[in-house]
Amino acid sequence: MTSPFGPRTLDIDEARTLLPGLTVIDVRTPGEYAAGHLPGALNIPLHQLDRALPTLGRRTGEVLVVCASGARSENARRILGEHGVPALTLVGGTQGWAARGHELHRPASGGRRTWAMERQVRFTAGALVLVGLVLALLHPAWQLLSAGIAGGLVLSALTNTCGMAAVLSKLPHNRPRPADLEATLAALAQQA
Known part of the structure; x- marks a missing residue:
């Protein structure tokens, strides 16, 4: 203490x-x-x-x-x-x-x-980055999805908060x- x-x-x-x-x-x-x-x-x-x-x-x-x-x-x-x-x-x-x-x-x-929140965030962030990269093959603007997730992860680390965890906590299995x-x-x- x-x-x-x-x-x-x-x-x-x-x-x-x-x-x-x-x-x-x-x-x-x-x-x-x-x-x-x-x-x-x-x-x-x-x-x-x-x-x-x-x-x-x-x-x-x-x-x-x-x-x-x-x-x-x-x-x-x-x-x-x-x-x-x-x-x-x-x-x-x-x-x-x-x-x-x-x-x-x-x-x-x-x-x-239920998965730990940290694991839920890693899965969701990784899935969104992959979706953004795959969709970028159709149109380059989809790269912004992956960039946005990357930026959110950096902000999360700098502020020691997690907006994605706050959103995921509202899902039915987490409430x-x-x-x-x-x-x-x-x-x-x-x-x-």
Whole structure:
């Protein structure tokens, strides 16, 4: 953990030690969450975090925010901090947690697994670049599609944000059902 004035992070060993006393919020998409999450984590996708702010604001303890690798959870930690909710982010995210050999929980429903958002972005970007190159054989203007995707990837790296991920998160398999989010918020309210 660093000072309250800088990034507040926990490494995996610290998180394992403190986990029973933290509220763990997984900000990945429901599909990613279903593929495996930290024990006791509640799913509030990053784009739905604003709906959870009133409930999270009533909490007394710190919140550990997790995602796949740490980028989305750091954005969520910053948003929570701006609203007075003390939060930490897990260095390395669920990928780092699993790489250290720690168990990930999966819902008993056995539902279809969804690709991680990073993989969805790589697939979509690659497919659009290929489509642009193939269509450029018919008309050179289609090269602009590939150039636009390349520019978007560069901008994504420079800003540490991802517009394509924001768009993909709105697809049905990446969105929580309203009842799921309401159940999560109700569980948070009971913990407060």
